[in-house]
Amino acid sequence: MTRALRADAQRNRERILDVAAAVVAEEGTQASLRDIARRAEVGMGTLYRHFATREELLEALLGGRFDRLADRAEVLRDARPPGEALAAWLREFASGVAVYRGLAASLVATLEDDTTSLHASCARMRAAGADLLRRAQESGDVRPDVDGTDLFALFSGVASIADTAPSLAARRDHLLELVMDGLAARR
Amino acid sequence: MTRALRADAQRNRERILDVAAAVVAEEGTQASLRDIARRAEVGMGTLYRHFATREELLEALLGGRFDRLADRAEVLRDARPPGEALAAWLREFASGVAVYRGLAASLVATLEDDTTSLHASCARMRAAGADLLRRAQESGDVRPDVDGTDLFALFSGVASIADTAPSLAARRDHLLELVMDGLAARR
DNA sequence: GAAGAAGCGGAGCACTGCTCCGGAATAGTA
DNA sequence: TACTATTCCGGAGCAGTGCTCCGCTTCTTC
Numbered sequence: 001m002t003r004a005l006r007a008d009a010q011r012n013r014e015r016i017l018d019v020a021a022a023v024v025a026e027e028g029t030q031a032s033l034r035d036i037a038r039r040a041e042v043g044m045g046t047l048y049r050h051f052a053t054r055e056e057l058l059e060a061l062l063g064g065r066f067d068r069l070a071d072r073a074e075v076l077r078d079a080r081p082p083g084e085a086l087a088a089w090l091r092e093f094a095s096g097v098a099v100y101r102g103l104a105a106s107l108v109a110t111l112e113d114d115t116t117s118l119h120a121s122c123a124r125m126r127a128a129g130a131d132l133l134r135r136a137q138e139s140g141d142v143r144p145d146v147d148g149t150d151l152f153a154l155f156s157g158v159a160s161i162a163d164t165a166p167s168l169a170a171r172r173d174h175l176l177e178l179v180m181d182g183l184a185a186r187r
Numbered sequence: 188m189t190r191a192l193r194a195d196a197q198r199n200r201e202r203i204l205d206v207a208a209a210v211v212a213e214e215g216t217q218a219s220l221r222d223i224a225r226r227a228e229v230g231m232g233t234l235y236r237h238f239a240t241r242e243e244l245l246e247a248l249l250g251g252r253f254d255r256l257a258d259r260a261e262v263l264r265d266a267r268p269p270g271e272a273l274a275a276w277l278r279e280f281a282s283g284v285a286v287y288r289g290l291a292a293s294l295v296a297t298l299e300d301d302t303t304s305l306h307a308s309c310a311r312m313r314a315a316g317a318d319l320l321r322r323a324q325e326s327g328d329v330r331p332d333v334d335g336t337d338l339f340a341l342f343s344g345v346a347s348i349a350d351t352a353p354s355l356a357a358r359r360d361h362l363l364e365l366v367m368d369g370l371a372a373r374r
Numbered sequence: 375g376a377a378g379a380a381g382c383g384g385a386g387c388a389c390t391g392c393t394c395c396g397g398a399a400t401a402g403t404a
Numbered sequence: 405t406a407c408t409a410t411t412c413c414g415g416a417g418c419a420g421t422g423c424t425c426c427g428c429t430t431c432t433t434c
Contacts, residue, residue: 146365149354149355149358150358150361150362150365153345153348153349153355153358153362154345154362154365154366156348157344157345157346157347157348157349157362158340158341158344158345159344160344160348161340161343161344161347162340162344167336168336168340171336171337171340174337175337175340175341175344178333178337178341178366178369178370179341179365179366179369181369182365182366182367182368182369182370183365183369186373
């Protein structure tokens with residue numbers, strides 16, 4: 001545990017996170033940090049002391065999201081048959097990607113870089129997804145030559161491109177369905 | 188036809204395109220235009236007179252590529268059975284996406300904006316792909332509830348995310364294969 | 375060769391991510 | 405409560421970005 005922040009520092013940190021969440025939701029992950037600082041009524045120095053880099057700020061925003069997806073995987077695993085559980089979870093995963101445009105890139109980055117704190121949450125989520133996948137494969141619902149990384153690559157890729165243009169966003173679910181069907185084992 | 192350029196202008200334009208092709212291949216579509224100008228030994232003004240915006244420069248680089256893909260579609264259509272022709276063409280399409288990282292975004296943009304000159308080449312290529320798709324569907328190789336736009340969305344999405352990280356690039360072909368299989372009709 | 379047009383180059387503007395440090399606010403102590 | 409020591413803040417500043425503007429050079433044409 002790191003030591004407690006001073007009261008004003010704590011306030012500022014929360015303000016920054018609130019504003020950042022709003023701004024990122026509006027403008028995507030490449031929103032201007034200066035702008036975030038301005039809207040949080042805080043100096044650049046303040047922002048950068050709390051979050052040494054853009055990545056770190058995104059981590060704070062996204063870490064919890066990953067954790068929640070990992071939790072959801074466990075719930076779904078116990079509540080549904082393997083194939084359904086995986087499909088439902090992938091849908092939730094994909095809509096998570098949609099919330100923050102550009103998240104997919106950050107997500108991929110954590111595949112390579114295990115020094116970020118986001119790596120841990122991301123790894124846990126990926127493990128949870130891989131577990132659902134394994135069960136679906138054992139039950140014969142999903143073809144065996146797919147692994148967890150394939151899953152994230154496919155769904156991140158499709159979900160993120162679907163968010164780059166309105167005309168594609170409309171067929172998001174259809175696109176995901178196509179990929180999902182492709183993973184199904186031929187019987 | 189626009190009137191002929193002055194000799195020096197013509198030279199400069201070609202130099203810029205050559206350098207831009209190299210730089211974009213190295214650094215992706217968000218390469219610095221200042222850098223391109225510098226390496227082409229040309230002032231910023233010169234670059235911007237020839238290509239009023241970054242998009243326009245990319246258009247010049249990509250337009251030809253789109254046209255070539257459209258041509259390839261016709262060749263493949265006549266040389267192979269429908270299912271194979273489509274699969275082969277999609278592979279070429281995907282590797283075209285790989286050459287310029289970030290191309291997918293530009294490609295998607297042309298879906299929305301029909302004022303760019305890239306739109307025409309892109310539309311022609313998409314029509315050619317859609318034609319291959321239709322034939323493959325009529326022959327029963329590909330499921331009927333897929334259209335040309337789905338095709339581009341899926342392959343652009345997967346190909347472009349595969350280029351964001353080395354660990355994904357290695358499984359590029361496998362990922363594309365998975366999507367391709369998913370489009371196959373169940374017999 | 376000279377006049378005219380066409381094209382060139384880079385200084386400059388507003389922006390970006392990020393750093394640095396003098397000064398202000400807070401927490402602990404007396 | 406008053407004082408000090410530490411923690412934290414703010415924004416000026418640096419090097420980079422995309423893009424514009426305009427005085428000057430180079431080519432073309434007669």
